[in-house]
Amino acid sequence: MAVATQRQRRLGRLERPALAGVLVRELINYSSYWRSSMFSSTVDPTIYLLAFGFGFGSLVSEIGGYRYVEFVGTGTVATAVLFSSAFPAMFGTFVKYQFQRTYDAILAAPVDTEELVTAEALWMAIRAGVYGCVPLVVALFFGLDPAWGMLTVPGIAFISGFGWACFGIAVAGFAKSIDNFSYIVSAVLTPLFLVAGTFFPLDGLPEWAQVAGELNPLHHSVELVRGAAFGFEGWIDLLRVGVLVLFGLALWRIAIHAMTRKLVD
């Protein structure tokens, strides 16, 4: 009982110097691996954009009133966000915990687990905010019209990147071995990635799949980015932002819980 109240008191205490310390560590490390990270997080969705955009684009010229390359170009922003947050969070967290024991070193300094998790998620969210813009920039080169609304894309990418980073950290926290990730990738991330309205609109799907799609945070990121490019839909888009914020907050707490279990005996 006493332990429980002590833990509660520590919970939620986020000190700025602790967050800054962890972020600085990531930033300095990033200087040694930014090329490969930038490469995989941006080239992957760009290839999707080009392959689907031109492959399908030759069969389907228009979807929902947009040219197909515009449809996919805006949709793959969410893909880039997913690839640059959930995947590095899963693998990076596991490697830092299991093989590099980085977290042991950080937690011996005046940093608590919630600060560590929060700073790591913020870092990946910031990165996702930048990487997420790449497909949009590529699409601009292929004829997407610039719009003022696009300036909100880094923000949308940041919010959803934070949620996916926390998702990845939580998965790494619960996973017993790195092989467990295959289940998450195949059973969770791949379906979410495909049924997000990125490559085809959800309204052509059976009703149950449409309902399921509304529960997919990735779908809301896709729709928000389309809103940013082609015009927002008012309160529906606000609702989507709300869903992404809730998704992020919930996964944030779950990630902290999972990592506390893992890091503190």
Place this chain on the structure above:
Amino acid sequence: MSDELAIRLRGAVKRYDEITAVDGLDLDVPYGTCVGLLGPNGAGKSTTMRLLTAQAIADEGELEVLGFRLPDESKQARAQLGVSPQLDNLDVTLTVEQNLLVFAFLYRIGRADRRGAIERALELANLVDRRDSRVDKLSGGMRRRLLIARALVHRPRLVLLDEPTVGLDPQVRQGMWALIDALRAEGTTILMSTHYIEEAQRLADTVLIMSHGKAVAAGAPGELVAEHAGRQAVEVYGPPNRLAEVEEEARAAGLRTRRTGTSVSVLGIDSADGGAPEGERRPANLEDVFVLLTGEEID
């Protein structure tokens, strides 16, 4: 709350499922001293270290570090604490200096003092020339020194060294001892765990012998030896049947023995000179104490 003790544990217990890793441990580390935790692998030394940084939460007992109660006030304690872990957790793709810079931030050293703190740590660990080397290009000994430098970058009042020389070559180990000794001379309070007897004997003001999560004896190395193992031992070499004979004779004479690989040590012979067998006389040491008290061989 204690003014004289940097670490104060009373009845600390830590259980992992079936295993009780730390089992009612009392530990005092007075300011300005170097205390050695001595024990074989699995004695609970590393768990004790984790308790002190609140990376493990004790199931029972009172724990105080630098006057802060654990686990509630652990973060305040950690701000003034340096930890050199048993398992290397440096950022291997960063340079020596970058590793120190990261910890200068984690330990909240102000912008004005950061450069000076890093220079001081580099000098202390004798790594000034290697500041721009990537960690994965360093030798094992240099990595160990960097781990210690990283723990000292914020001038902590207390340093925890978990097996600081494990896995090092003998001559490199002596270099580490010189570094730890220099720290001690500066007045830094040190808690060091080790399973090398010689290390504890050379560096520690007091030694706490651990076995199965408990403290079985504590005191200055010399006093522990005098108290438990007497002044001298005789080491007898020979074929196995000869060694068994020696053991039997010694037991009959009321002396204690222990096997040391190819020989038998007959202990505490200064009190029974007449019954001592022929062999090499040597001063009694901490290892004798350890074996006598725990019945376990170290290493």
